[in-house]
Amino acid sequence: MKAAPKNKYTEGKILNSLISLALPIIFANILQTTYQLIDTFWLGRLGANAVAAVSLSFPVLFLVLSIGSGLTLAGTVMVAQYKGAENQKLVDFSSSQSVFLIFLISILLAVISYFAAGPLMSIIGAGPEIYEDSVSYFKVSSLGFVFLFLFFIFQSLMRGIGNVMLPVYIILLTVFLNLVLDPLFIYGYGPIPGYGLAGAAWASVLTQGLSAAIGLFILFRGKNGIKIRLKAMYFDVLNLKRIFNLGFPASVEQSTRALGMTMMVIIVTSFGSEVVAAYGIGSRILSFIIIPALGLGIATTSLVGQNIGALKIKRAEAVANLSNKIAFFGLTGIGIIMFLFAEQLTAFFIPNDPTVIRDGALFIKIMAPSFGLLGVQQVTNGVFNGAGFTKASMLISILSLWVVRFPLAYILSYNTELGHEGIWWAFPISNLIAAIAAFTYFKMGYWKLRVFKYRN
Numbered sequence: 001m002k003a004a005p006k007n008k009y010t011e012g013k014i015l016n017s018l019i020s021l022a023l024p025i026i027f028a029n030i031l032q033t034t035y036q037l038i039d040t041f042w043l044g045r046l047g048a049n050a051v052a053a054v055s056l057s058f059p060v061l062f063l064v065l066s067i068g069s070g071l072t073l074a075g076t077v078m079v080a081q082y083k084g085a086e087n088q089k090l091v092d093f094s095s096s097q098s099v100f101l102i103f104l105i106s107i108l109l110a111v112i113s114y115f116a117a118g119p120l121m122s123i124i125g126a127g128p129e130i131y132e133d134s135v136s137y138f139k140v141s142s143l144g145f146v147f148l149f150l151f152f153i154f155q156s157l158m159r160g161i162g163n164v165m166l167p168v169y170i171i172l173l174t175v176f177l178n179l180v181l182d183p184l185f186i187y188g189y190g191p192i193p194g195y196g197l198a199g200a201a202w203a204s205v206l207t208q209g210l211s212a213a214i215g216l217f218i219l220f221r222g223k224n225g226i227k228i229r230l231k232a233m234y235f236d237v238l239n240l241k242r243i244f245n246l247g248f249p250a251s252v253e254q255s256t257r258a259l260g261m262t263m264m265v266i267i268v269t270s271f272g273s274e275v276v277a278a279y280g281i282g283s284r285i286l287s288f289i290i291i292p293a294l295g296l297g298i299a300t301t302s303l304v305g306q307n308i309g310a311l312k313i314k315r316a317e318a319v320a321n322l323s324n325k326i327a328f329f330g331l332t333g334i335g336i337i338m339f340l341f342a343e344q345l346t347a348f349f350i351p352n353d354p355t356v357i358r359d360g361a362l363f364i365k366i367m368a369p370s371f372g373l374l375g376v377q378q379v380t381n382g383v384f385n386g387a388g389f390t391k392a393s394m395l396i397s398i399l400s401l402w403v404v405r406f407p408l409a410y411i412l413s414y415n416t417e418l419g420h421e422g423i424w425w426a427f428p429i430s431n432l433i434a435a436i437a438a439f440t441y442f443k444m445g446y447w448k449l450r451v452f453k454y455r456n
Contacts, residue, residue: 007310010307010312014322021298021299022295025294028164031171038182039178039200042183043186043197046196049133050196050197057141059258059261060120062258064142067109067254068106068148068152070248070249070252070255071101071247071248073246073247074098074246074250075243076385077246077390078094078098079161080386081305081306081388083306083309084310084312087309092226092232099150099219101243105149106149109149113138117138121135121138133197137197144209147205147208148212150212151211154167154212154216157226159301160302162306163224164299166218170211170215173211174207181207184199184203185199185203186199250393253394256398256402257397263406265279267406267410267413267423274355275359278356278360281350281360281363285345289334289335293378296323296379296382298382299323303319304319316387316448320379320442324376324380327372328373332369336369338364339369342362342365345360366425370428376435377396380438380442381396384396389447392441396438399434400430404430404433404434409423412425
């Protein structure tokens, strides 16, 4: 009789496990950023109004997608813990329930978003020159929510069991497909008419539909670690409640981040276009740093979840400590490099504006040394999520953005001699406070007591 195969994520070298999980997740995030850049490239050739219409739609779209991506985190946590416990039956059942719940929620959000497109665009200030385009883009995009959410849950489930490469291959396929479909649907070719701005949205919906179909096929086929079944997709109140209790705080966390970003922009725009440009450059640099921080955080969630499921609490803590060290020292190192080359980085984006280069470089110099602290916050949130303590991650994110960063940016910029530089200082200060709060709570060890309760 053959011995059961060892789970490399609950045994062996922790560093190898972290790297094997984190690198594909980081690469997938980079690919998804490339997906957005392709859209921006082709839409930019339609003119400023097209870019403005999409830019106006983006905060609302991002808010809706944040709700979905937060809820799918429950899938990662549950299957990771069941996988660690070597309970394949509950891995499959909880996966089926997660897909069922996300499917229902995605339909609801798609319908609401589609019919609310006009009022939403009016509320966020769409002018007459871009109103129709922004509404049509938002309506078509909302049709893709079902596909997008289904791929999100597929990706989350695969990450939960440690199969992180499969989603990467699918994302890579859709990026190449989008590269072809975007110009085809925007401008048309031969018998295919051009749909302008709406064409970009249709191209995205088709690629999202393909990725969702492939993901569902893999899950129903059951050859890659998870097998979902239609007969398991029903209203199991206990299980759905558990998914909701894990996923809802994560949705709130993601949503408050989206709203926090919007509020920061409102403060920045009051200081004029040059400060907006400098902030835009700093935000791009920050989004670059977030990619490895999030990748390491998600990898930590999966590893901690599996080890807690296997009742290897000390190993889960060792995972957390190592992830924190990698995040702090690695991102601090990157921050120092960006500090030293701040002027060159700013000049790369806007080469001929000395004022913007000066302000943008100052923003980077003030913010960059705290990148390691940002990494600690993301990784520690990943630990809490893996332990099923998603409320802690939510509260830390709210503390960072809404209790510290946004009020501090407002006070320092409007009520001190710092002016717009006060906005820059709000970033490292909030990173420091959030990292201290997260790490202190982590060291208190309450997360270790939240061992998952398994069904018999």
